[in-house]
Amino acid sequence: MAKIAVVGVGPGGKEHLTPAAIRAVAEADVLVGGERSLALFSGQPGEIFTIKNNLQEMIEYIRERMDEKKIAVIASGDPGMYGILQYLRRHFTPAQLQVIPGISSVQYACARLAVSWHDAVVVSTHGRDRTVLAETVAGNSKVVVLAGPEEPPPVLASVLVNAGMKDKTAYVCAELSYPAEEINAFTILDLARWEGQWDKRNYVMVILDEQPMDLPDTGNKR
Structure with missing residues (x-):
């Protein structure tokens, strides 16, 4: 045993x-x-x-x-x-x-967005070359990104903008399942330009080839 x-x-x-x-x-x-x-x-x-x-x-x-x-x-x-x-x-x-x-946080984030995840590509940016992120998002219509506290979403969005992707939609999910849970929708360009403060915590980003949809009740929002 x-x-x-x-x-x-x-x-x-x-x-x-x-x-x-x-x-x-x-x-x-x-x-x-x-x-x-x-x-x-x-x-x-x-x-x-x-x-x-x-x-x-x-x-x-x-x-x-x-x-x-x-x-x-x-x-x-x-x-x-x-x-x-x-x-x-x-x-x-x-x-x-x-x-x-x-x-997993991937399952939970997609569930909160009412998005299926069987066709999603999952990538982590923890300690990895960010060019991999750009290549993955460029080649797939549904990508779930696991990002650490040293990789705030605007920084990752800037990588995508520099690689020619600015119109995709990014759902930024933080503190999933906790009382302070937040889920917010941005275009990649708007997220890259965001100047607000991001707490040092882990994020899940769901990046889709679509216009931002109405979010279900997801608790706190920026």
């Missing part, structure tokens, strides 16, 4: 936790995860390891305990969608891992 449960906890709100995720965490003796994900299970008894800039230390910590204790590695969203699963597979075999999928 696998000793390491890799648990996707969804976009962040407790209401999006699956019963399988809740059960796996409840049965664990050790929880491993980022601060925000661990906060979903505050009060859980047992050992806690907080992931920061210490992934190799995390691997050693898990190896020291996996034969004696049940370990749950908590991953935001879905662990297989630009998540920690890829890193864990470098160190553990499939037989040692039980992966419990969660709702």
